[in-house]
Amino acid sequence: MAEDADPARRSIGARRNPDSADAILEAAEAVLVEAGYAGFSIEAVARRARAGKPTIYRWWPSKAALLLEVYQRQKRVDVPDTGRLEEDLVGFLKNLFAHWRETSSGSVFRSLIAEAQSDEAAAAALADYSLGRRSHTGQIIERAKARGEIPASVDSAVVADLIASFAWRHLLTNRLDEDEATIGKAVNYVMRGIAAPAP
Amino acid sequence: MAEDADPARRSIGARRNPDSADAILEAAEAVLVEAGYAGFSIEAVARRARAGKPTIYRWWPSKAALLLEVYQRQKRVDVPDTGRLEEDLVGFLKNLFAHWRETSSGSVFRSLIAEAQSDEAAAAALADYSLGRRSHTGQIIERAKARGEIPASVDSAVVADLIASFAWRHLLTNRLDEDEATIGKAVNYVMRGIAAPAP
DNA sequence: ACGCTCAAACGAAACGGCGCGTTTTCAAGC
DNA sequence: GCTTGAAAACGCGCCGTTTCGTTTGAGCGT
Incomplete structure (x- = not known):
């Protein structure tokens, strides 16, 4: 129970942290799912967790910090390893989209991105x-x-960024239920682009 | 002077619309630039425009509507036509990034995307x-x-979406000053991907 | 052409409500 | 008895709306 070393948590006077923190994180996730980002307020989380606002502010300096920790609590999407790059990429995106759609991760991450547009720390x-x-x-x-x-000259950071951009866009524009065909096409274009010998 | 037919404006009893609407839009843009999205409130816009809040609410049903009209007032980015697709795409992205960086368009669009994460209308x-x-x-x-x-079989919507995704991501993560080299690489990958004959 | 009238839109102020982040109070428990 | 942390209360700012008195421009009668 007495786990510690959580970097997102304020460690100033953190002499001891009961598991009420877990209750708060769970409440935050529940509020986000049920009321959406618009209804996600510290007060709502406190009400839901039957906790006081000062308790929340003691451990998380801002709404953004709370959001981030909620997101980091989520299970990671597993990355397939089929032996073929294209299948890996398509599979990864399909897994990611499904994960975002079927759990609260999508809502949480969307909120986090939105929050980051006005909050420096986020x-x-x-x-x-x-x-x-x-x-x-x-x-x-x-x-x-x-x-x-694929050639060793391929810049994997740029390719990963392209893939991530595609995922973000679909998340932010509520298009997570896109046809698999579209995902396949997009990946295929990038795929053939990097597989082709450099000119 | 008496221009009309502005679709975004409430046209219910709009017998006459003085150019105070322009003042409000300009004020909204100025507030957004100076105070950022976090400080962008209807009250702030009203103060800045020396207008009453009801005047704003009369014409724009929500903050999102106001944001959208501010964005649509902006000058469009011009799309190059060099005769080579890759140059066109790189040029377009470079123009877009510069435009977002050097005018208020970037801030406005970022805010609009953020607002869209919690506001249905937006x-x-x-x-x-x-x-x-x-x-x-x-x-x-x-x-x-x-x-x-490129082959006629290429799905231009998907490709346009890939390019737009790339642009959005860089806008949302404050990376508009990315090396041109990175833009070039990303476009080049996509480019070669669609130029290659389909397998 | 002039001036009156009237309705629409205006700016300003105030409303109740809510969430913010903080401070203060109070009931526990080692 | 001293720390802990939940609960309540605070002042603030913004929300969206209502009310007030004023300004303005179009229509109409003279």
């Missing part, structure tokens, strides 16, 4: 997170390089 | 706008098809 946290995620996705590309499927 | 308006923009960008692709530069 923007920094999101940038940090994206960096980690990009290198993670980049491993799919790197594996393909190792197999000799 | 989301609908944005989707509508994006649809128009996508077909506009799609014309670059169509021209390349007509020249025989």
Whole structure:
């Protein structure tokens, strides 16, 4: 129970953290799902968690910090490894879209991106997170390089960024139920682009 | 002077609309630039425009509607036509990034996207706008098809979407000053992907 | 052509409501 | 008895709306 070393949590006078923090995080997620980002207020979370506002502010400096930690609590999307890059990428996107659609992750991440547009701290946290995620996705590309499927000269960061951009756009414009055909086409275009020998 | 037929404006009893509406739109833009999206409130706009809040609410049903009209007032980015698809796409993105960076358009559009994450009307308006923009960008692709530069089987909507996704991501993550090299690489990957003969 | 009238739109102020982030109070528990 | 943390209360700002008195321009009668 007594887990610690949570970087998002204020560690100033954090002499001890009961599991009420977990209740707050769960309440935050529930509020976000039920009332949407518009209804996501610290007061609503406090009400839902039967906690006091000062308790929340003691551990999270801002709404953004709370949002980020809620998102980081979510289970990660698993990255397929089929041995073929195109299948990996399509599978990854399909998994991601399904995960965003079927759990609260989509709502949470959308809210986080929106919050980052007006909150400096959220923007920094999101940038940090994206960096980690990009290198993670980049491993799919790197594996393909190792197999000799694509040239080693391919900039995997740029490719990962293209894929992530595509995912973000569909999340932000409520198009997560896009045809698989469209995903397939988009990935296929990028795929053939990087697989072709450089001119 | 007596211009009319402005679709975004409430036309119920709109017997006459002085140019105070222009003052409000200008004030909205100024507030957004100076105070950012976080400080963008109807009250702030009203103060800045020396207008009453009811006047604003009379013509724009929501903050989102006001935002959208501010954005649509902006000058459009011109789309190059160099005769080579890759140059067109890179040029378009470079123009767009510069425009977003150097005018208030970037702030306005970022705010609009953020607002669309919690406001249904804003989301609908944005989707509508994006649809128009996508077909506009799609014309670059169509021209390349007509020249025989890429196969006619290429789905220009998907390609336009890929390009737009890339632009959105860089706008939303404050990376509009990305190296031209990165833009070039990304476009080049997509470019070669669609130029290659379908397998 | 002139001036009157009337309705529409105006700016300003105030309303109740809500969420913010903070401070203060108060009932526990080691 | 001293720390802890939930609960209540605070002042603030913005929301969206209502009310007030004023300005303005179009229509109409003289």
